[in-house]
Amino acid sequence: MKASRVAWLFLAPALLVLAVFFLLPVLGALALSFTDYDLYALADxxxxxxxALGNYWALLHRPQFWAALGHTFYFVAVGVPLSLAASLGAALxxxxxxxxxxxxxxxxxxxxxVTTAVATAVVWxxxxxxxxxxxxxxxxxxxxHPVDWLGDPHWAMPTIILFAVWKNFGYNMIIxxxxxxxxxxxxxxxxxxDGASAWRQxxxxxxxxLGPTLLMVAILTVSGYFQLFxxxxxxxxxxxxxSTTSVLYLMYEDGFQWWNLGVATAEAFVLFLVMFAVTAAMLRLSRRGEAA
Amino acid sequence: MNPRLAKALVNGLLLGGAAVALFPLLWMLAVSFMPAGTSNALPPPLWPAHPVLDNYRQLFEHAGIGRYLLNSLLISGGIALLSLAFNLLAGYAFAKLRFAGREQLFRVLLGLLVVPAQVAMLPLFLLFKYAGLVDSYAGVMLPGMASVLGIFLVRQYARGLPDELLxxxxxDGAGELHIFLRIVLPLLRPVVATLAVLTFLTAWNDFMWPLIELTGQGHYTLPLGLATMAREHTEGTEQMMAGSVLTVLPVLALFLSMQRHYLDGLLLGSVKG
Structure with a gap:
């Protein structure tokens, strides 16, 4: 048998799975986000x-979506530096x-x-x-004074951030x-x-x-934290x-509680674009920092 | 700084860190043995004065957690086994077999890593709805049967195998499948172990896709059953902790017994190709 045919046979199962259950749905999501797929479409x-871009346009005018995006950014902007600091401290x-x-x-x-997030979240x-x-x-x-940790809109997100730091810092610590x-x-x-102090060392x-490793770890953590759910x-x-409704939480509610699948996929795509833009900006900034 | 003071500081901080990391887990274990209602006291008790197994018995007899446990084992085991087979075949092909467009195709696969899995979940649900796969073991397992990261791990490792051997x-006239099964697979044993542990743990802890795909309690996994109980507020603290122990203990035990393989995989996966 020809060598390349063997190779394709070896590749076929995995590529088929990835194409049918990932690539196709992603393209489908893009198509779906241009439609008004809802409960009525689900029935018939x-x-x-x-x-067209109606769902995206509506999202831009929906305070609830901006709020969810804001909560997600809050979680990423505070959670990632805290997690990295804990990881670096523990590694040192x-x-x-x-x-x-x-x-x-x-x-x-x-x-x-390694613990299950759902189980330890229950414990917390x-x-x-x-x-x-x-x-x-x-x-x-x-x-x-006692704090109403999960019942006070000002404290709920910080409590979730604390949980996320506790749950995740060990991963980056190892790297x-x-x-x-x-x-x-x-x-x-x-x-x-030369007599350099510990701090100067x-x-x-x-x-x-450690710079390149830190950057890689930061980018991976940022994209992971954007997926708060x-x-x-x-x-x-x-x-x-x-106060703790993240973009994915909103997507889940819109999609599977209200069956507005067109709107929900548009939300998923906006989140994807935001993640992509933020991580690309991080890469770019670090390159410029290196050049300087 | 005084070296003895420095040593005390380093180890003291490590001890404090370990206490913070382990306290919630140990507290969960302790409360799971307390009689119903006794953990809600002031000051909050740390140790069950009269340890009981009632909470676990209740979960198995009335909350149907045995079914969830079985589902979790079945689904995670199935995903680990199948994805292992598929990722090994593909990773080896990318590392050692020659075909046109190999590097380009691999770069395309790596590009897929940028897209978060949640983007695919809604259309996947619709696809499965029309295919009649919603709320089925097959539906929850199919998307996990191959992973780019798994293929990447195998490729990284298999590239180190000597070409002369193949x-x-x-x-000698050996067929390619024979070579793969008899020569390559034994040499890949470390990465097989690593990948098996990694995928099993990921599948066990997975939440969002099973939540979307599994609509009936008969197919619920442990995290799903636990989350549902938590949102319905029907069980007491002690019983919820027993449920958490049952969910966490299998993966913690697996991690502790396979620590080497797990951490190796984590590092291998984080190195850029």
């Missing part, structure tokens, strides 16, 4: 109409020659990553319960730890001989050497006062 |  396809500690029991600490700090809901939760109990021990281990030890030795050796679904049901 | 087998 003759009710389907082409509305684990990398330190002074650290003991490294295997245990690594596994313990990583454990939240009880830990941050206003009356019986540990969070308020600790505040009480410090003499502070950054590998990055730290790849920095040649001679650089630090030379710096020590971090600032002038560790950070620049399960946390508000379980912890707040998008509330209170829709 | 050529020698070809000269």
């Amino acid at each position: 396809l003759h009710n389907l109409r082409f509305v 500690l684990l990398h330190s020659p002074l650290a003991r029991c490294k295997a245990f600490f690594r596994a313990a700090l990583f454990a939240p990553v 809901r009880y830990l941050f319960n206003t009356k019986y939760g540990w969070a308020n109990h600790l505040l009480g021990m410090l003499g502070l 950054l730890l590998a990055g730290l281990q790849a920095v040649p030890a001679e650089l630090y030795e030379a710096a020590r001989i 971090f600032r002038h050796i560790t950070l620049p050497m 399960a946390e508000p679904y379980v912890m707040t049901e998008g509330g209170p006062l829709e | 050529e020698a087998a070809r000269i």
Whole structure:
């Protein structure tokens, strides 16, 4: 048999799955977002109409969508830096020659990553319960007033961010730890001989050497955090006062509660474009930073 | 800084971090053994004074969690097994078999990674609705049967295999499938283990697609069943914690026993091709 035919046979199952269950639906989504596909069309396809950019135009005039986009940006803008800071801090500690029991600490700090988000979100809901939760109990021990963590529109998103940091920091910690281990030890030795302080070693050796890894990790985390859904679904049901309704949460409600599938796919595409623009801008800015 | 002080600081911070990471999990475990209603007290109890298994029994006898557990095992196991087979074949082909347009096609696949999976979910639901696959095991598993990341992982690893070995087998007249099964697959064992753990865990923890696709409780996975209970507020704290333990424990145990493979895969996946 010809070599290339064998290759295509080997490729066929995976390519077929990706084409039929991913590529085709993505193209279908684009088409769907130009229609008014709703409950009536679901019942009878003759009710389907082409509305061109109508759904997108309507989204731009819908305060609820802008609010959801705002909440999503809030989650990304605060959650990503906090997560990265926690990851970098933990990686530096684990990398330190002074650290003991490294295997245990690594596994313990990583454990939240493998847990099921839905299950641990349920746990957090009880830990941050206003009356019986540990969070308020600790505040009480410090003499502070209790906070209505998930019931107050100002506190619900910060609580979800706290949960996301706890759940996810271990993932980037492992990648950054590998990055730290790849920095040649001679650089630090030379710096020590020159009398550079620990902070200056971090600032002038560790950070620049870790730069590309940090950028990659930041981009992956940003695109992951834009897809906020399960946390508000379980912890707040998008509330209170829709303060934790993310774009995907809105998409899910529009699509599967109200069956406005045309509108919902338009929302998904806008989110995709926003994610693409933000990550592209991050790449660009970092390149310019390098050139300077 | 004083070296002993520095050592105490580093290890103290690590200990604090580990406590924060583990506390919610340990608290969940402790509360799951408390009799119904006893965790809602002040100060919140940390330890079950009289540990009971009632919450677990209730979940199995009345909430039907055994079914969810079985569904989760079936769906995650099925996805892991099938996607493993498909990704291995494709990844090996991209690494070692020659065909026109190989690099271009691979770049197209990597390009797909930019598109978030949720974009495909609504049309996929419609497609399955017209195909009669909504609320079925097949429907929830099909989209997961191949993944670009999995193909990428296998390709990365398989590129390191020596070409001479494959050529020698070809000269001996071995067929390509024979070469793949008898020579390549044993050499790929580490990446097979890694990929199996990664896909099983991802499928087990997956939430949004099963939520859309599975409309009846008979097919619910553990995360779906748990989320539904959480939103309906029908079960008490202790029972919800028991449900969370049942959801989290299998994946935590799998991770702890296969830690090496999991972390290797995570690093391999994060290296640019």
